[in-house]
Amino acid sequence: MNWLEHLPVLPIILPLVAGSLLLFMPQSRTVLRPSIALFSTLGQVAVAAYMLYRLVVPQPGLLEHGVEVYVLGGWVAPFGIVLVVDRLSALMLALGAAIALPVHVYSLARWDRVGVHYHSMLQFLLMGLNGAFLTGDLFNLFVFFEILLAASYGLLMHGSNAVRVKAGLHYVAVNLTSSLIFLIGVALMYGAAGTLNLADLGARWAELPPADRTVFEAGVGVLGVAFLIKAGIWPLNFWLPSTYTAASPPAAAMFAILTKVGVYAMLRLGSLLSQPEAPAPFSGPWLFYGTVATMWFGIVGMLAARQLSRLVAFYVIVSSGTLLSVFALGITSAVAPALLYLIASVPAGTAFFLIAGMTERLRVNGGVETMAPQPTTYSAFMAGDPQEAELAENELEEVGVAIPAALAFLGMAFVICVILTTGLPPLVGFLAKFSLVSVLLGPAMDESSLDAWLLIVSLLATGFAGLVALTSRGIRSFWFSGRITPRLRIIEAAPVAFLVLLCVTMTVVAGPIMEYLDLAADWLHQPDAYIRAVIPAEEASL
Numbered sequence: 001m002n003w004l005e006h007l008p009v010l011p012i013i014l015p016l017v018a019g020s021l022l023l024f025m026p027q028s029r030t031v032l033r034p035s036i037a038l039f040s041t042l043g044q045v046a047v048a049a050y051m052l053y054r055l056v057v058p059q060p061g062l063l064e065h066g067v068e069v070y071v072l073g074g075w076v077a078p079f080g081i082v083l084v085v086d087r088l089s090a091l092m093l094a095l096g097a098a099i100a101l102p103v104h105v106y107s108l109a110r111w112d113r114v115g116v117h118y119h120s121m122l123q124f125l126l127m128g129l130n131g132a133f134l135t136g137d138l139f140n141l142f143v144f145f146e147i148l149l150a151a152s153y154g155l156l157m158h159g160s161n162a163v164r165v166k167a168g169l170h171y172v173a174v175n176l177t178s179s180l181i182f183l184i185g186v187a188l189m190y191g192a193a194g195t196l197n198l199a200d201l202g203a204r205w206a207e208l209p210p211a212d213r214t215v216f217e218a219g220v221g222v223l224g225v226a227f228l229i230k231a232g233i234w235p236l237n238f239w240l241p242s243t244y245t246a247a248s249p250p251a252a253a254m255f256a257i258l259t260k261v262g263v264y265a266m267l268r269l270g271s272l273l274s275q276p277e278a279p280a281p282f283s284g285p286w287l288f289y290g291t292v293a294t295m296w297f298g299i300v301g302m303l304a305a306r307q308l309s310r311l312v313a314f315y316v317i318v319s320s321g322t323l324l325s326v327f328a329l330g331i332t333s334a335v336a337p338a339l340l341y342l343i344a345s346v347p348a349g350t351a352f353f354l355i356a357g358m359t360e361r362l363r364v365n366g367g368v369e370t371m372a373p374q375p376t377t378y379s380a381f382m383a384g385d386p387q388e389a390e391l392a393e394n395e396l397e398e399v400g401v402a403i404p405a406a407l408a409f410l411g412m413a414f415v416i417c418v419i420l421t422t423g424l425p426p427l428v429g430f431l432a433k434f435s436l437v438s439v440l441l442g443p444a445m446d447e448s449s450l451d452a453w454l455l456i457v458s459l460l461a462t463g464f465a466g467l468v469a470l471t472s473r474g475i476r477s478f479w480f481s482g483r484i485t486p487r488l489r490i491i492e493a494a495p496v497a498f499l500v501l502l503c504v505t506m507t508v509v510a511g512p513i514m515e516y517l518d519l520a521a522d523w524l525h526q527p528d529a530y531i532r533a534v535i536p537a538e539e540a541s542l
Helices: 003-023 032-056 087-107 118-134 138-156 162-193 198-207 210-231 240-246 249-255 258-272 285-304 308-329 332-359 378-383 406-422 428-440 443-478 490-508 510-524 527-534
Strands: 068-071 082-085 362-365 368-371
Touching: 003 032, 003 068, 003 082, 003 118, 032 087, 032 118, 082 087, 082 118, 082 527, 087 118, 087 249, 087 258, 087 332, 087 490, 087 510, 118 138, 118 258, 138 162, 138 249, 138 258, 162 198, 162 210, 162 240, 198 258, 198 527, 210 258, 240 249, 240 308, 249 258, 249 308, 249 332, 258 308, 258 332, 258 527, 285 308, 285 443, 308 332, 308 443, 332 406, 332 428, 332 490, 332 510, 406 428, 406 443, 406 490, 428 443, 428 490, 428 510, 490 510
Parallel strands: none
Antiparallel strands: 068 082, 362 368
16 A cells, blocks of 8 residues: 555644653653654644645646545545545645744744643644644544644643733633534534535435425524634624734744634635535625625724734734635636645744744833733743743743854844735735736626725725834834844744745746636645546446
8 A cells, every 4th residue: 555645644643642642741851852842843844845746737646627635544525524625725734834843943932931732732733723724524624623622722821821821711702602603503504404524414405305405504504603703704703813923923923814713614625515506605795795894904003003913913814814705706707816825824824923022022221121911920920920931931941052243133034924925926826816806807897896906995995004013113113313222042043034034935936826826726626527527427326
């Protein structure tokens, strides 16, 4: 048997095994624990890169239209559990791995030692993330959602202090509520259709009797609310800015992709439930105007934010609103540019959270160096010792060699991230927005000119507001007369440099990337092809 046939399950198995091993390993193994987590993350990067390569350069064994189905236990769909690798899931898998590696390296400077089980929680979060992108049925999507959320609870409150605990409790309450809503939606859909396999749902739902179809559509609507909460759409995103601001920099950086899991779920399920006689459920005016309102909510938040990390949190909201507004508009040719915006915005947001952790390490008050308030260690918080609780995260022994010209590096990285997030030329963020505007000025004008103009104005406004807010924040950070240059380590600077170079590389090879994204967008608009690939013909006829 060819071992390459088992590649689709490795992104789930690798972090599961590594995270489980690390749970039972003593905290004193300060070298072995990060090494195991690093090898697991590198393995996920390698697997994701190879699966992406197999779809870029078709290999023997791939099914029709470039999709690979992994059947667990030999039980074919819709009766068994399947993992599906197509162009969209492989892209998201590679994106998650690409940000997980620099986040892991960055955390080795100090952040993984301010509490316990950091590496285990990060691995379990990756397991849930990878599983959500690969799963072929709705119930396992719920399971993987819960795995990544449970891990994110621990990462958020890692190195606990009062601010993180308060934000963490809100975050847990909101996500438990959304999980309950998710489960209710799944139950309604299963009760009406008798299946939870995504491909089988796409094949059956349009032929349901009127009574069952009403229940099914109600379940889809309930499920959509859960996805919108997880995607951070207004007015369901009140929890996000405070949560992302309170989290440690590596945790917040990893959270930059979590809202996109909700976006991915809506895009995947919406494409499969889209039939000629039954339009896609996650589209239309109600979603479009809600997502445009999300963009403007993010604009106001960016202009009002006084911390860089909070400003970036509102940028995450803007990016989710931008993506879902494009998908809700229902313009087929706009999907590929939106996917380009997705893969550009996530690394940029991740890098910005890491930069925020470095620029806000030391603050200045009247020209006098002062330590920024930092979360206390986990043990101090749990013990309630006020003297021990005064230990700041930055007082931990750092790892690595300090870099020269730290302020110059931070300033250059900050400027590049501003260009990426605001959509200024010449980087990939500009290419993505320019492509979107070009499409909206073309076919979209013939179908819905008012909505298209509203989205164009909103896109331009988000870029302008981001430029104003980030420029103001940059002036206060880098041109203030009494600034203090923080001491940076190579192990902190290298991950930021990697993410910036990743975005620059995407700019250079934007042509081939757009060809791949065009194929991915075409595949999303062929639900019958996905269904035929996942469900054997003899099973579909039953």
